[in-house]
Amino acid sequence: MIKIGNKAPVFKLESSEGGMFSADDLKGRFAVLVFYPKNSTPG
Secondary structure: OOOOOOOOOOOEEEOOOOOEEEHHHHOOOOOOOOOOOOOOOOO
């Protein structure tokens, strides 16, 4: 589990603009990441 103040895990995702986005793009910035369960699943 990620706790407040911990560094974000390494990740790379497709952006809504068609490119790639990674945790490295956030270096040196404050950011809020929100994770939620897959749509239409319990939990």
